[in-house]
Amino acid sequence: MSQQEPLRDIAHLGHIELLTPKPVESLWYFTELLGMESVHQEGQSVYLRGFGDNASTTLKLTEAEKPGVGHVAWRVISPQALERRAEAIEKTGLGTGWTNGDFGHGRTYQFRDPDGHKLEIYYDEDRYEAPPEKRSTLKNLPMKYPGHGIGVRRTDHLAMLCENVGPNREFVQENLGLQLREQVLFQDGEFEVGSWMSSTAVHHEMAYVADVKGLSGRLHHVSFWVDNREDVLRAADILMENGIEIEAGPSRHNNSQAFYLYSFEPGGNRIEVYTSGFLVFAPDWKPVIWNEEERGTGVYWGAALPDSFLNYATPDPDTHGVEAPSSDVPRVDPL
Amino acid sequence: MSQQEPLRDIAHLGHIELLTPKPVESLWYFTELLGMESVHQEGQSVYLRGFGDNASTTLKLTEAEKPGVGHVAWRVISPQALERRAEAIEKTGLGTGWTNGDFGHGRTYQFRDPDGHKLEIYYDEDRYEAPPEKRSTLKNLPMKYPGHGIGVRRTDHLAMLCENVGPNREFVQENLGLQLREQVLFQDGEFEVGSWMSSTAVHHEMAYVADVKGLSGRLHHVSFWVDNREDVLRAADILMENGIEIEAGPSRHNNSQAFYLYSFEPGGNRIEVYTSGFLVFAPDWKPVIWNEEERGTGVYWGAALPDSFLNYATPDPDTHGVEAPSSDVPRVDPL
Amino acid sequence: MSQQEPLRDIAHLGHIELLTPKPVESLWYFTELLGMESVHQEGQSVYLRGFGDNASTTLKLTEAEKPGVGHVAWRVISPQALERRAEAIEKTGLGTGWTNGDFGHGRTYQFRDPDGHKLEIYYDEDRYEAPPEKRSTLKNLPMKYPGHGIGVRRTDHLAMLCENVGPNREFVQENLGLQLREQVLFQDGEFEVGSWMSSTAVHHEMAYVADVKGLSGRLHHVSFWVDNREDVLRAADILMENGIEIEAGPSRHNNSQAFYLYSFEPGGNRIEVYTSGFLVFAPDWKPVIWNEEERGTGVYWGAALPDSFLNYATPDPDTHGVEAPSSDVPRVDPL
């Protein structure tokens, strides 16, 4: 009875493209408040990085009519793995073809998940080389720890909404080998509210969560890592002092055990400052399933998440003019 | 020019056996001070776990004449990977054969590294199931967070001394696929002082460091993870209040960027309480090399590590009666 | 125009008596969860202390039919100050006379505030002398840092409800010399929702807050100090793992800037685990006044406090059978 071996072709979540209708204000938020570094500008896009990112860039900020996620890129472990994954995805009929890459990375295969989010995979990536004035005194730190702002170390994960979680989860499990870590299942397991997945020891690099408005291709949040819970507490002060409303936190999730803080960047996207949580190493990890009762408010210490957390995503039909289909999907509580 | 693909058969460092001539006092240190849980006792061994360990046990504490490391076990990603690795190791001539496993894990292949440390690989492992009174209110936490002691979450890594680092590093790179993260190379790269390696995104799960006394099979330290730097600071108070001398820290390493605290458990082994540091995701990570000047004191913030840190390991010839060969190996500074 | 000099006869908040209908469970909460030490038992009372309290005891836990505050004791700076304060209070007609003291302190003058809470002043106090097994390795720490529970360092402050804040505030300002630090004034300053006062550099040792139910003599909460915000976060985990519901926090107050966590001890009293905030040194400190709009939710980072925080105090008429008078007092938001 030969058990199938786990697919280990994906190395890690590579980078994310975020869309914003207010590029100047959004850039201010990411550089002055989060403390990220702008490394390149091209067309309507600015390329950003956290001080601890190994790659030259992990966040692409692109001017657009409406906020939301542009695309999500995964790095594979080898050139061979790139071919293998492209071939497999091609067979699903969701592939959209090869490109020569973008600033910071090489040849790339692009595709969509069943919900329509744009994804891509690539292997070749430029390692960041700091100019002399930005070199850290720590030889293993890609660039100097910034003396201003929140100081996010790196891009961590994102959560995307989709009309129907199941097919999207299965798609990335089968084609990217993402491992399932936790799930929220309501109605005796009939309704898949959300699924959290990863290609590394990190608890989750991506989550799919049911879209309460029954829309497709939307973004719930993008998350940036800081090293300590005190950094998250300090981040709350910095956001408040700069007129950025805090949506939720700082507090502790039950799912993932992580410490979170949610706010909105000026373009309208929800951004999380995030740390702690737990790593998963077991190759036979048993996904943790939460039902209605166990899930509670999604907050370990009991404070409820606000309604906006359940109802708002980008682009938002009310705010950004997306047409909202009628929907009888129950309210969900994404992480 | 087909580049070889990375070997990804090892899932993670599985468990460690620690030897102690003072089993009662050592057990007190690990349960009352570190806050670990004793889950099983058999023969001269007690099996321990941190509250966040997925496996039923990750530390085996065995009574012995002298302190040191008993064996180090690695978990593979699949039954097939177990066969592959065993076969490859068999060919090196360092295999010592199969066993039916031990408490908490199944069929196991045993071998030695060139320096003589006992290693093993296995796949089948018992997941921890907490008895009702120890169940956490967090569904994804294997057991209740302990209300006493330091509260280490899990076994993290270890550092072993060896007469000659190079062959041992190459052995685990080639046969286990451990990835090289950082190295200390002195004398224009001629002398390999230490190498830090991992099979996961964790910075290092194992280090080999040159034995200043030219001995074989010795242990520098075993390290346990806590979630926050404040936990490390609190650990220092708990150790002091319980008459355990602190050897070094709390402070920050340059290598690994991690926050450390070293003390000696009553059996004589050096134990680290550890957190922070950085994760490595890049499949083409460029190992960071430190020379004499860059390495400095091994402490980012400048405080020097004490002489004992360089000269003492277990078993120690002076303290525990091991014969010390004459040695002209230069003094090294292991992490 | 000779300005009146500030009254500086009170040294600090001395100790608090807390009433509980569940003495065994309450004692468990204070010793096992908060990590306080029981130093004496007499009649229906247990005398407790935090590891950093200079006095032998600062919390008296007394069995009673209903929860609430028994009495609040202030230490004066000298025997002469004791006579001066007693004489002044005697003149207000609210004095109830001298006693020979209680466990841990000497001759005491007792009185009531206008709202009926029992207060007392004293000078002679027993310094704590730890038995050998509880001596700290820090010579300036009264007893060993506890290795279990939350580890509150000392009793910090309390908030009491009263039908009418103004007269009570004026009473302690005039007779005890408490300095006013912050106030919440609604309705263009007509309605004094709450006033925070202190005799030391500590932000507040006592607050008077308007009782939304129009009752007298009730307690809003008693607060215990921990040294770090991480201790508060850790406290939240310990409470959750022990089945104690968290009412609010961990989060940051706007008033006082302090970091808080509220839960209910089994007897029904609201208990705060508390740290940070700011010290006040200026002899001409200008009290900070918050109106309806500025006060917001009372939480700096935006999360609202739950209804219970506004409506529940001890004893509670619904829960503990106190008769509730009709009241048209507006809802208030005490700290």
Next chain:
Amino acid sequence: MSQQEPLRDIAHLGHIELLTPKPVESLWYFTELLGMESVHQEGQSVYLRGFGDNASTTLKLTEAEKPGVGHVAWRVISPQALERRAEAIEKTGLGTGWTNGDFGHGRTYQFRDPDGHKLEIYYDEDRYEAPPEKRSTLKNLPMKYPGHGIGVRRTDHLAMLCENVGPNREFVQENLGLQLREQVLFQDGEFEVGSWMSSTAVHHEMAYVADVKGLSGRLHHVSFWVDNREDVLRAADILMENGIEIEAGPSRHNNSQAFYLYSFEPGGNRIEVYTSGFLVFAPDWKPVIWNEEERGTGVYWGAALPDSFLNYATPDPDTHGVEAPSSDVPRVDPL
């Protein structure tokens, strides 16, 4: 037997003047690294403040030939107290007379301690009023929390060296009413190594420590408060990344229990970033005395302070050309 009442005329340590031969570089250190605010410039001086200081300024940085302390100012509790203290000091013969004050404070009485350090007392002080762009969203915070640098909240304390500690300690006890908190006494109490004193609940606002070089009027360090130990750890990174050598810490003192980090500002003065420690409320506090053995290294967790900590102060005879008298004073270990 009428016991004398404690003198409570001093409100708090008011401000400190620091001398620097490198005014530009020193200003960079205090504003860019510590995150202090420059509020005024006059003559050769810049006036600085921490974001939480109630006064308009608490640090005066003055260009001078050599580094060191210019003067130390104490605020009294009332105009009457100013007269009382001036009168008492006048009688000691160490008074130097009245001035009309300086930027930020009014009429001032100046004097010297027996060792020759310049001290002064005053009552009238300007409260800081932030310009609109620097107003905090916290109504009780004098100015916006700075988004850059270490972010020290306020000036905390200083330690001054003197040829002979005893007479200086007695002078400020008798004339300012400073309360003695801790002492290091060597040689069976014959040699007063250092004394730590305060006028508030803060552990110490000023320390006198024996000058190992037998000089007069020198400064050991000035200390600035941050709110959390994590701020101190973060400060260490910021200092390192900006080429400022860390002399000692982050670690924990035994005396005061505080968490410290020492570095040198470019002008040569030793600066401490400081938090935690304990407050003292007892009017009959029993000073804690440490002898040679108990004092140990002055560090609770065991790491020794470097030689420079014992031997260097400002101005330094070797570095700054002060004539060093021959001295047989034993080596001391100041906090």
